[in-house]
Amino acid sequence: MENKPISRLLRLLSQLMELQGEKSFKTKTIANAALAIGKLPFDVATKSLEELAAVKVIGKSVAAKVREIVETGTMKELEALLAETPPGVVEIMSIKGLGPKKVLVIWKELGIENIGELFYACNENRLMEAKGFGLKTQEDIRKSIEFKMANSGRFLYAHVHGFAKGLLSGLREIAGTELISFTGAFRRKAEIVDGLDILIGAPVLEEVVSWIESSEDLQLVERKDDVLTAESGSGVKVYIRFCTAEAYFKELVLQTGSAEHLEELSSRVKEVPSVIASEEEYYRAAGLPFIEPELREGVFEFSLAEKNALPQLICYEDLKGTLHNHSTWSDGASSLEEMARFCRDEMKIEYLGICDHSKSAFYAKGLSEERVLAQHAEIDALNAKLSPFKIFKGIESDILFDGSLDYPVEILSQFDFIVASIHSVFKMSEEKATSRLIKAIENPYTTILGHPTGRLLLSRSGYPVDIPKVIDACAANGVVIEINANPLRLDIDWRWHQYAIEKGVMLSVNPDAHSVRGFNDIHYGIIAARKGGVAAENCLNALNLTEISAFFESRRAHENTHHTI
Numbered sequence: 001m002e003n004k005p006i007s008r009l010l011r012l013l014s015q016l017m018e019l020q021g022e023k024s025f026k027t028k029t030i031a032n033a034a035l036a037i038g039k040l041p042f043d044v045a046t047k048s049l050e051e052l053a054a055v056k057v058i059g060k061s062v063a064a065k066v067r068e069i070v071e072t073g074t075m076k077e078l079e080a081l082l083a084e085t086p087p088g089v090v091e092i093m094s095i096k097g098l099g100p101k102k103v104l105v106i107w108k109e110l111g112i113e114n115i116g117e118l119f120y121a122c123n124e125n126r127l128m129e130a131k132g133f134g135l136k137t138q139e140d141i142r143k144s145i146e147f148k149m150a151n152s153g154r155f156l157y158a159h160v161h162g163f164a165k166g167l168l169s170g171l172r173e174i175a176g177t178e179l180i181s182f183t184g185a186f187r188r189k190a191e192i193v194d195g196l197d198i199l200i201g202a203p204v205l206e207e208v209v210s211w212i213e214s215s216e217d218l219q220l221v222e223r224k225d226d227v228l229t230a231e232s233g234s235g236v237k238v239y240i241r242f243c244t245a246e247a248y249f250k251e252l253v254l255q256t257g258s259a260e261h262l263e264e265l266s267s268r269v270k271e272v273p274s275v276i277a278s279e280e281e282y283y284r285a286a287g288l289p290f291i292e293p294e295l296r297e298g299v300f301e302f303s304l305a306e307k308n309a310l311p312q313l314i315c316y317e318d319l320k321g322t323l324h325n326h327s328t329w330s331d332g333a334s335s336l337e338e339m340a341r342f343c344r345d346e347m348k349i350e351y352l353g354i355c356d357h358s359k360s361a362f363y364a365k366g367l368s369e370e371r372v373l374a375q376h377a378e379i380d381a382l383n384a385k386l387s388p389f390k391i392f393k394g395i396e397s398d399i400l401f402d403g404s405l406d407y408p409v410e411i412l413s414q415f416d417f418i419v420a421s422i423h424s425v426f427k428m429s430e431e432k433a434t435s436r437l438i439k440a441i442e443n444p445y446t447t448i449l450g451h452p453t454g455r456l457l458l459s460r461s462g463y464p465v466d467i468p469k470v471i472d473a474c475a476a477n478g479v480v481i482e483i484n485a486n487p488l489r490l491d492i493d494w495r496w497h498q499y500a501i502e503k504g505v506m507l508s509v510n511p512d513a514h515s516v517r518g519f520n521d522i523h524y525g526i527i528a529a530r531k532g533g534v535a536a537e538n539c540l541n542a543l544n545l546t547e548i549s550a551f552f553e554s555r556r557a558h559e560n561t562h563h564t565i
């Protein structure tokens with residue numbers, strides 16, 4: 001065994017000891033020895049206990065630990081500490097610049113137990129205000145997590161979107177043609193992409209090669225036949241393919257659909273004319289109407305297309321308001337008035353649903369009952385001032401472990417609507433998670449089920465849920481399901497939207513904004529909804545102010561008939 005892994009295990013031991021409140025002189029001795037062992041000019045594994053104990057920086061107690069590692073590959077003490085610490089917290093400790101003191105605040109005070117949650121918290125500005133942190137530390141942490149994610153070669157759609165747009169417009173200029181487009185997963189607007197595929201319908205390979213070579217952010221990786229592979233500074237792979245102008249639309253179809261989509265499509269196409277002027281012509285040759293790129297996954301598009309029942313996909317302009325947002329009353333960074341004015345004056349929408357965290361979410365400054373009432377007074381005053389714009393009184397109520405909501409009925413009945421979400425105790429069996437959610441759905445005060453699986457893309461899989469059962473329960477109780485638009489969440493997944501729609505369940509595209517900037521995420525929610533085949537009529541916040549007021553009223557009538565819970 002070499003010195004490096006031994007040094008690493010000792011360092012981890014000292015960090016975990018500190019994390020669990022061990023005295024600092026003990027942990028320092030081990031940390032110093034770990035550092036020294038990494039630099040010693042001889043192999044510590046070949047030395048006896050006595051020889052090691054005689055080395056000044058090691059000493060007797062660490063020498064025993066070294067021998068234990070050499071003989072067993074680990075230390076009993078380390079294993080015991082590892083068993084007490086969530087694995088995600090151990091992983092957090094590997095982030096550059098995060099020592100045990102800061103990790104302790106993250107874990108115990110902010111309730112964060114893995115890297116995904118930490119990344120989410122950085123994006124919500126939650127770290128900035130914690131003890132010992134500041135904007136700079138938060139940014140450093142966010143960057144190193146992004147770097148870790150990039151190393152996996154997979155990216156959130158939202159993280160490559162800006163780069164992709166700039167790249168395409170640069171290429172369009174160089175290629176001097178309008179026959180240029182993204183293809184593949186990025187064109188299908190998949191939530192996660194492992195690269196960007198681009199098709200150019202012009203013979204400009206050499207021009208593109210020299211453009212890449214002179215570019216600051218791109219590096220040419222490979223050049224093979226008609227395919228160029230390049231890589232961006234942040235690790236995004238770019239594949240550029242060339243074809244003739246005549247072949248362009250055919251290639252566009254063939255390079256956009258998923259394998260499943262293309263297989264089904266080819267079984268339906270009898271003969272495609274050798275030159276086509278649009279993708280529509282290709283689909284026509286298959287006896288089908290045009291299928292939007294984001295639907296070309298081979299999941300449900302053909303069964304709708306053959307009935308001529310493809311939906312008019314929802315777009316941003318269909319939205320009349322936004323529900324589920326936070327303000328400085330809990331963990332948001334913008335005041336209620338700033339949030340409302342932004343919706344009214346910048347987004348030009350008719351209403352804002354404010355849903356700060358409920359009292360159990362202590363790490364997010366959840367509202368006590370008194371603060372709920374104080375917030376309602378502020379909302380009343382703002383509504384008088386901003387009319388006809390309207391702020392709806394909502395709350396994001398934690399779904400407690402037993403499935404109940406976070407306030408007594410006297411308080412629950414004061415809200416216009418309630419988003420019920422799980423924020424704690426994610427370790428549950430599928431049965432437990434499902435019954436916990438269903439109990440919350442059956443609560444007559446629940447209006448919307450928030451981020452139903454708790455997943456954080458690329459970093460936390462979420463609790464296991466029997467989703468059809470949950471959707472059926474929403475259908476039975478008239479509860480709306482959220483499409484959380486935060487690009488890390490996009491939860492409920494688009495693959496379930498059609499099932500919800502078939503059951504008559506409405507969906508709500510909610511940005512879960514924690515500042516005015518956060519409203520921008522609504523675009524990613526719309527992209528997810530389009531992938532799921534959602535039309536405006538399936539979407540709660542596409543209702544205008546009059547319609548949604550009536551909807552909330554009808555839900556309140558439903559509360560009154562079920563007031564014994």
Ligand SMILES: [Zn+2]
Binds near residue numbers: 396423450
């Ligand atoms: Zn939430």
Ligand SMILES: [Zn+2]
Binds near residue numbers: 324326396512
């Ligand atoms: Zn929220």
